[in-house]
Structures are given as C-alpha cells and as structure tokens.
Amino acid sequence: MIRWVITFLIIALIAAVFGFGGIAAGAASIAKILFFIFIVLFVISLIFGAVRGFK
Template structure:
C-alpha cells in the first residue's frame, strides 16, 4: 500500500509541475487530438472487425 502512495505522490508532483509551468494547455490540446484519432481508429476497427472472413 505504501508503494501505491509513493507512486501517486510522484504522479501528483509531476502533474503539479506541468500545470504550474504552463504546459497544461499544450498537453490538453494534444490530448484532444489523440482522443479523436483513437475514437476514429476504434470505430474503423469495429466496422472492419465485424466482416465475416470466408
């Protein structure tokens, strides 16, 4: 349990450093772009995955 607490502490410190440094806006923009790319790829994989292969 202590290892999880230390892991979340390190993640929180990294997130705080990025948030206070002004990089958060750029990271949010990239996250939006990647989200839509992966949604499109997921839909494409569902469409082509449902085809029956003889």
Template sequence: MLRWTVIFIILALVAGIFGFGGIAAGAASIAKVLFFIFIVLFIVSLIFGKRFKA
C-alpha cells in the same frame, strides 16, 4: 496510441498543478487530438471487423 494519450493527460495535469500554463495547455491539446484519433480508429475497426467476419 491510447498509451500516449494517457501520458500527455498526466503530463498536462502535473504541469497544471505546478503552474506551467504553456506546457499544460500544449500537453492537453496533444492528448485531446490523440484521444479523438483513437476513438475514430476504434469505431472504424469495429465497423470493418463486423463487416468482414459476417
């Protein structure tokens, strides 16, 4: 999932450089959503991983 976030961030930066505002905004919003989903899943896995190992 982190890979998709990086792909959409790069796509948004490239589209922003070339001036495609709509494409850049769309890719940036997708990257932002995927990033927050990744962070939440990472925190949940840390919490449950420690709980079951102990």
C-alpha cells in the same frame, strides 16, 4: 495509442500543478487530439471487423 493519451494527460496535470500553464495547455490539447484519433480508429476497426465477420 491510448497509452499516449494517458501519458500526455499526466504531463498536463503535473505541469498545471507546478504552474506551467502553456505546457499544460499544449499537453492537454495533444491528449485530446490523440484521444479523438483513437476513437476514430476504434470505430473504423469495429466497422471493418463486423463487415469481415459477415462474409
């Protein structure tokens, strides 16, 4: 999932350099959403991994 975040971030940077503001903003917002989903899934996996380790 972090690979998708990096991909959309690179797309946003390239679009911003070439002056495509709308595309850059869209790609940056997608990258932000995917990043937060990644963080939530990471924290959930840490919690369930810790719970599974205590059993």
